[in-house]
Amino acid sequence: MNENINIDYDGAKILITVNGKVNEDTIFPTIKFTPKSSVLFDLNGLTLLNSCGIRGWISWLNTFSKSVSAVTFKNCNRIFIEQVNLIEGLVPAGGIIESYYIPYYCEKCDLVESELVESKNSADRTIFKNKKCQKCQGPMELDVMEEKYLKFLKKYSKK
Numbered sequence: 001m002n003e004n005i006n007i008d009y010d011g012a013k014i015l016i017t018v019n020g021k022v023n024e025d026t027i028f029p030t031i032k033f034t035p036k037s038s039v040l041f042d043l044n045g046l047t048l049l050n051s052c053g054i055r056g057w058i059s060w061l062n063t064f065s066k067s068v069s070a071v072t073f074k075n076c077n078r079i080f081i082e083q084v085n086l087i088e089g090l091v092p093a094g095g096i097i098e099s100y101y102i103p104y105y106c107e108k109c110d111l112v113e114s115e116l117v118e119s120k121n122s123a124d125r126t127i128f129k130n131k132k133c134q135k136c137q138g139p140m141e142l143d144v145m146e147e148k149y150l151k152f153l154k155k156y157s158k159k
């Protein structure tokens with residue numbers, strides 16, 4: 001019944017793929033940790049995260065073994081990032097957000113597009129200024145408040 005949270009074990013590496021909605025119906029699976037486990041979340045397919053889902057998510061993370069060597073998140077979309085910026089505990093202490101989507105908007109075409117960014121490349125903010133619209137080739141603007149949206153980087157990127 002856990003079709004939206006899928007766990008794959010690759011030796012000590014545990015890959016958790018999240019698809020669809022995380023809400024009151026989500027069943028958070030029990031993970032079998034070993035003393036050397038590390039966890040990688042792939043959130044590419046997340047489509048909704050509501051307050052019930054957030055509560056469940058945080059208590060699920062609290063069940064993770066304290067011996068886990070690293071908890072990393074990749075392909076984090078706007079749905080997740082906006083909540084991470086607001087709510088403590090969606091990413092565990094010491095957790096790393098490795099890559100995330102940043103949304104762009106073309107005023108002329110009314111087009112929204114998201115681009116995947118590696119957190120390690122985010123120190124240079126000029127990378128967010130050169131996005132061109134696929135339709136009209138005009139400049140696209142960030143569809144979020146840059147400082148507000150990138151707040152998570154301070155806390156959850158590799159130092």
Ligand SMILES: [Zn+2]
Nearest residue numbers: 106109133136
């Ligand atoms: Zn355009």
